[in-house]
Amino acid sequence: xxxxxxxxxxxxxxxxxxxxxxxxxxxxxxxxxxxxxxxxxxxxxxxxxxxxxxxxxxxxxxxxxxxxxxxxxxxxxxxxxxxxxxxxxxxxxxxxxxxxxxxxxxxxxxxxxxxxxxxxxxxxxxxxxxxxxxxxxxxxxxxxxxxxxxxxxxxxxxxxxxxxxxxxxxxxxxxxxxxxxxxxxxxxxxxxxxxxxxxxxxxxxxxxxxxxxxxxxxxxxxxxxxxxxxxxxxxxxxxxxxxxxxxxxxxxxxxxxxxxxxxxxxxxxxxxxxxxxxxxxxxxxxxxxxx
Amino acid sequence: xxxxxxxxxxxxxxxxxxxxxxxxxxxxxxxxxxxxxxxxxxxxxxxxxxxxxxxxxxxxxxxxxxxxxxxxxxxxxxxxxxxxxxxxxxxxxxxxxxxxxxxxxxxxxxxxxxxxxxxxxxxxxxxxxxxxxxxxxxxxxxxxxxxxxxxxxxxxxxxxxxxxxxxxxxxxxxxxxxxxxxxxxxxxxxxxxxxxxxxxxxxxxxxxxxxxxxxxxxxxxxxxxxxxxxxxxxxxxxxxxxxxxxxxxxxxxxxxxxxxxxxxxxxxxxxxxxxxx
Numbered sequence: 001x002x003x004x005x006x007x008x009x010x011x012x013x014x015x016x017x018x019x020x021x022x023x024x025x026x027x028x029x030x031x032x033x034x035x036x037x038x039x040x041x042x043x044x045x046x047x048x049x050x051x052x053x054x055x056x057x058x059x060x061x062x063x064x065x066x067x068x069x070x071x072x073x074x075x076x077x078x079x080x081x082x083x084x085x086x087x088x089x090x091x092x093x094x095x096x097x098x099x100x101x102x103x104x105x106x107x108x109x110x111x112x113x114x115x116x117x118x119x120x121x122x123x124x125x126x127x128x129x130x131x132x133x134x135x136x137x138x139x140x141x142x143x144x145x146x147x148x149x150x151x152x153x154x155x156x157x158x159x160x161x162x163x164x165x166x167x168x169x170x171x172x173x174x175x176x177x178x179x180x181x182x183x184x185x186x187x188x189x190x191x192x193x194x195x196x197x198x199x200x201x202x203x204x205x206x207x208x209x210x211x212x213x214x215x216x217x218x219x220x221x222x223x224x225x226x227x228x229x230x231x232x233x234x235x236x237x238x239x240x241x242x243x244x245x246x247x248x249x250x251x252x253x254x255x256x257x258x259x260x261x262x263x264x265x266x267x268x269x270x271x272x273x274x275x276x277x278x279x280x281x282x283x284x285x286x287x288x289x290x291x
Numbered sequence: 292x293x294x295x296x297x298x299x300x301x302x303x304x305x306x307x308x309x310x311x312x313x314x315x316x317x318x319x320x321x322x323x324x325x326x327x328x329x330x331x332x333x334x335x336x337x338x339x340x341x342x343x344x345x346x347x348x349x350x351x352x353x354x355x356x357x358x359x360x361x362x363x364x365x366x367x368x369x370x371x372x373x374x375x376x377x378x379x380x381x382x383x384x385x386x387x388x389x390x391x392x393x394x395x396x397x398x399x400x401x402x403x404x405x406x407x408x409x410x411x412x413x414x415x416x417x418x419x420x421x422x423x424x425x426x427x428x429x430x431x432x433x434x435x436x437x438x439x440x441x442x443x444x445x446x447x448x449x450x451x452x453x454x455x456x457x458x459x460x461x462x463x464x465x466x467x468x469x470x471x472x473x474x475x476x477x478x479x480x481x482x483x484x485x486x487x488x489x490x491x492x493x494x495x496x497x498x499x500x501x502x503x504x505x506x507x508x509x510x511x512x513x514x515x516x517x518x519x520x521x522x523x524x525x526x527x528x529x530x531x532x533x534x535x536x537x538x539x540x541x542x543x544x545x546x547x548x549x550x551x552x553x554x555x556x557x558x559x560x561x562x563x564x565x566x567x568x
Contacts, residue, residue: 008469012384013396015377016444019437020403027414028406034413041417090305097302099557103549104309106556107316110490110548112498114516115537118523119319122530130318133335162312214405222408226500230520244409252505257413264410271407 032268034261041257052262062263064238065246066270069221072153072242073274076160077216081209084167089201091168092175102168109165113223117230120159121146146232149239156240159227160220167212174208175201210282214275243267319541323347323534346535353525358511359518362428366514367496370432374439374492375485381438382447383473387459397448403441412505419506430506431499431514439495443488450484451477486554493547497540515540 035052037045056062087105091098111119123131124145132142143151178201186196225244228234234241234249243263251260324342327349350356385396416425424430438444454477462472478485503517519536526532 005463005469006389009384009387012380012469012473013388015436016381016438017396017399019377019434020441022418023415023434023437024403024406024411027411027418030414031410041420087308090301090308093301098305099553101305101309102556103552105312106552107545107548108312110494110498110544111316112494112500112516112540112544114498114500114520115319115541116315118519118533118537119315122322122534123315123318125530128530130322130335137335162315218405218407225409229504230500230523247409247412248505251413251416260413264413267407268410 031261031264034258035265036262037258039257039261040255041251042255045258048258052259053266055259056262056266061238061241062246065241065243066266068153068239068241069224069243069267070270072156072224073217073221075153075157076220077213079157079161080164080167080216080220081213083161084164084212085171085205085209087164088168088171088175089197092172102172105168106165108162111163113226114230116159116163117227120155120227121231124155147236149237152232152236152239156224156227156242160223163223166219167216170208170212171205174205178204206282210278213278217271217274316541316545319534319537323531323538325531327529327531346531347539349532350519350522350536350539354518354521355511356518359513359515362512363497363515366428366431366499367493370435370439370496371489371492373432373435374443374495375488377436378438378443378488378492379447379478379481379485380473381444383451383469383477385444385448386451386454387469400441400444400448404445408501416505425506426508426512428512428514431496431502435492435496439492443491446484446488446491447481450481454480483555486551490548490551494544497544 034045036047036049038048038051039045091102091105108116123129126132126142126144126147129145131145135142145155146152182200182204183196186200191199221242222244224240224242225248228240228242228245229248232240234245247260247263247267250256250263321336321338321342323346324344325336325339325346326341326343327346385393385400388396419425419430419433424433434440458476459472462476467475498516499514500516503514507513507517519540522529522533522536
């Protein structure tokens with residue numbers, strides 16, 4: 001009886017475990033092996049050692065793409081995180097009005113990526129787009145957005161700041177785990193709101209924010225694929241050729257699966273370094289009670 | 292820090308931010324109603340002077356929309372229930388498992404969450420090609436049988452973990468098997484999570500742009516998000532037409548979200564999500 005109950009539990013987990021092993025883990029791990037071979041997806045892979053990596057390091061486009069990606073991450077991830085926490089703090093109060101407002105800020109997150117790219121292509125249109133119309137009305141400069149390399153990258157950051165629904169929800173849930181007693185005690189001790197935020201809210205939220213940061217490092221970069229594919233195809237002057245687009249071009253345009261895999265490995269390593277860097281910066285002394 | 296500015300200012304700030312976030316949607320819809328061929332507005336136009344639905348009709352003339360809609364519907368009709376079913380079962384299994392396996396599988400699931408999607412592109416292409424599923428809608432549906440996304444499994448795990456263990460103990464004493472416990476006790480108590488997972492799963496498959504680009508090569512298998520991009524090749528500066536296309540694929544998603552969001556975004560649901568039994 002007990003054994004059969006546990007057996008059933010294992011059965012419940014089987015599709016998820018088997019499916020993710022075949023569709024996620026195996027592909028991700030085998031990609032590492034592929035990085036040391038020459039492979040065009042048809043012939044048998046042949047071992048070439050570090051040749052793919054040497055080619056990539058020598059390639060100006062690969063280097064530029066890594067630089068673009070890191071620059072984008074450094075701009076987008078902190079802004080998205082601060083935005084999500086600020087909005088969660090603002091909307092965490094109970095009250096009839098806050099439910100619809102939470103739904104409002106979540107909306108851009110569920111717009112289909114393909115539609116989202118088209119919308120922003122229109123919003124950012126330098127001549128007729130609504131963004132420059134608003135900026136012009138306010139007497140502010142009206143840049144050419146997607147036409148200049150610098151502003152094109154800023155446009156991608158701007159677009160990414162509206163799709164932070166997941167982060168807002170995680171921060172909201174995190175905020176609700178803080179017992180009200182803590183704030184009461186702080187108030188009795190004469191702490192101001194600002195102090196309460198730094199001494200109570202932020203420390204309690206830290207594990208949640210770390211989880212969110214790591215997830216965002218992965219998600220925000222992979223989400224550049226659709227806009228860079230639809231809006232700019234990596235231009236102008238390769239300014240929006242972020243890692244996913246270059247990977248796509250290497251693999252599915254040039255059928256250099258080995259080179260694409262090596263590029264993926266380089267991105268794995270860089271992401272891992274970022275994660276380690278952040279952990280060292282924040283210090284993981286609290287044990288993360290998220291899972 | 293918000294008390295100083297007062298509740299009214301807090302609500303006003305909240306409304307201003309929500310309006311800002313809805314603005315892209317508003318501009319999409321008003322832009323799609325503008326008659327084509329009209330000279331572009333020189334100032335900001337909140338509502339077109341002569342709103343028309345002709346752009347929507349034109350899309351149906353230009354593209355095989357019937358086929359795209361059928362393909363997209365087929366994908367969500369199969370994939371969303373499959374995702375919900377596998378994710379809810381896996382989440383339940385995870386929440387009831389003994390240590391150390393529960394801990395191990397939790398770590399496995401969190402690691403899955405950190406694997407970037409592009410990391411699987413190359414080999415998934417290989418696997419699909421071996422299975423003969425390239426350029427088939429099943430290439431898009433396949434992940435649904437593995438719970439769609441590890442995040443959905445975790446959402447169910449967090450929910451079921453908060454259901455008091457005594458409920459399941461009692462059912463077990465009365466001879467209920469795991470299947471019955473899941474169906475009769477766990478799922479009825481997980482309404483907000485189920486609503487959230489339905490929205491997220493629908494978004495995963497209905498919105499999907501990347502996987503069709505990677506794995507679908509025959510135009511007759513295109514789903515709506517890819518199909519609509521053909522408008523850009525037909526007439527890349529016809530903004531009302533492009534925005535009408537964007538609106539067409541966005542509205543079903545927004546509609547489903549607005550219907551179900553109350554289940555998990557209003558106060559009771561948020562606190563229910565957190566009540567630790």
